[in-house]
Amino acid sequence: MFDVVVVGAGPVGLYIAALLLQLGHRVAVLERHVTTSRQSRAIGIHPPALAALDAVGAAHTLVSSGIRITHGAAYSGGRRVADMDFARPSAEYPFILSVPQYLTTRTLESRVQALDPAALRRGVHVEEVVDDDGCLRVRGQQDGSAVEFSGRFVIAADGVHSVVRGGLGLEPRLRTYPDYYVMGDFLDESTYGNKAVLFLEPGGIVESFPLPGGIRRWVVRLGAPCAEPTPHTLAALIKKRTGSAVDSASNTMISAFGVTSRLVSRMVHGRISLLGDAAHEISPIGGQGMNLGWLDAAALAPIISDALRTAARSPAAKELADFERDRQRAAKKAIWQASLNMALGRPLPPKILSARNALIGRAITFPLFSELVVRRFTMH
Numbered sequence: 001m002f003d004v005v006v007v008g009a010g011p012v013g014l015y016i017a018a019l020l021l022q023l024g025h026r027v028a029v030l031e032r033h034v035t036t037s038r039q040s041r042a043i044g045i046h047p048p049a050l051a052a053l054d055a056v057g058a059a060h061t062l063v064s065s066g067i068r069i070t071h072g073a074a075y076s077g078g079r080r081v082a083d084m085d086f087a088r089p090s091a092e093y094p095f096i097l098s099v100p101q102y103l104t105t106r107t108l109e110s111r112v113q114a115l116d117p118a119a120l121r122r123g124v125h126v127e128e129v130v131d132d133d134g135c136l137r138v139r140g141q142q143d144g145s146a147v148e149f150s151g152r153f154v155i156a157a158d159g160v161h162s163v164v165r166g167g168l169g170l171e172p173r174l175r176t177y178p179d180y181y182v183m184g185d186f187l188d189e190s191t192y193g194n195k196a197v198l199f200l201e202p203g204g205i206v207e208s209f210p211l212p213g214g215i216r217r218w219v220v221r222l223g224a225p226c227a228e229p230t231p232h233t234l235a236a237l238i239k240k241r242t243g244s245a246v247d248s249a250s251n252t253m254i255s256a257f258g259v260t261s262r263l264v265s266r267m268v269h270g271r272i273s274l275l276g277d278a279a280h281e282i283s284p285i286g287g288q289g290m291n292l293g294w295l296d297a298a299a300l301a302p303i304i305s306d307a308l309r310t311a312a313r314s315p316a317a318k319e320l321a322d323f324e325r326d327r328q329r330a331a332k333k334a335i336w337q338a339s340l341n342m343a344l345g346r347p348l349p350p351k352i353l354s355a356r357n358a359l360i361g362r363a364i365t366f367p368l369f370s371e372l373v374v375r376r377f378t379m380h
Helices: 011-022 047-054 059-065 101-115 163-167 231-242 289-309 317-344 350-363 367-377
Strands: 002-007 027-031 067-069 071-076 079-085 096-098 120-122 124-132 135-142 145-156 173-187 196-199 206-211 215-222 253-263 272-274
Touching (some): 002 011, 002 289, 011 101, 047 059, 067 206, 071 350, 079 350, 096 206, 124 145, 124 163, 145 289, 206 231, 215 231, 253 317
Parallel strands (some): 002 145, 027 120, 071 196
Antiparallel strands (some): 196 206, 206 215
16 A cells, blocks of 8 residues: 555656655656657756755756756857847756756656655556545556556546546547647757757758757658658758758757647546646747646645555545645646747748747847746746
8 A cells, every 4th residue: 555656657647756766755657668768858947946956955966967058049041040049037047957868767767766666666567446435446567467456545647648638538629730740859060069959941940959979850841750760861851041050960859849739627636646748748949838737746745745644535626726826827838838839939931930030139128028038938
């Protein structure tokens, strides 16, 4: 009998497990994958999330492993449109941290194992959660055999296609966007250093971010889905739109994706809570999804801990209502911001694009507007 059963050992599931373990609770983390993925889709960690990660002793390790992005720049047609200073909003973490997702996951997994070596259970395929008169039974399969884990609370951090959410009969509000992207990591032979760079071009936006190890990520907006992206075709697109040459032979990751957003009407259902992508899927353009999940977890953990310590059957209704209201508001804000980011990156006729870029360039020189933009980009 555990205090909390967490379904999903991604960055969000591991983070809330570490928080609850630090508070002295018995936690089981169930993960269907046997090994940690080497995928690095999410790379940006914003200052508020770094402050949250510091609560479990993970921030220092991640900062030591990543690249500190303190500035950004926007170009169009080879000319600089605007500059952004990401250092201003936060004194504690005056940068956006760029670090591969697998390193983030590995760091959080290490923290969980240090707190309880037996907490993480891999190879568990969760099938259902059953409420048995106050005891939540999480049932599934492991190595071909039926397994069951019992807990007072269950936290679903099992991703966009959450099994736990499906068992609750929830269908999140789905929105699709006319935006498609291909991204890849290449040897960084640019002159941009540790800057994030946006190229606002007639054919659509190109984004570029530094990664540790002399690698740079490139993201190119497309007008249609790309079924089989290749390093060569991506390198050609980058060259055509930005003039920047990348070595296709140095590619270490390539991926194509479309964009959807999902948002559940409720994140808490009795003693079952949904976090991260299980509760809200955010467009990856802007890099907010993983960060939002951590901030959700930081707000939920003390509520669950208080309920466990007072032996309450469920957390206080007012605290839960406040949690849901605040986190739903944050999710809607993140979805709106991601939608705006994508809209700014869509193709435009050259004359209209030039006029819009000139307007952005003038506006960014005003301190109040510049401060607002930077705070939006850094999730303050």
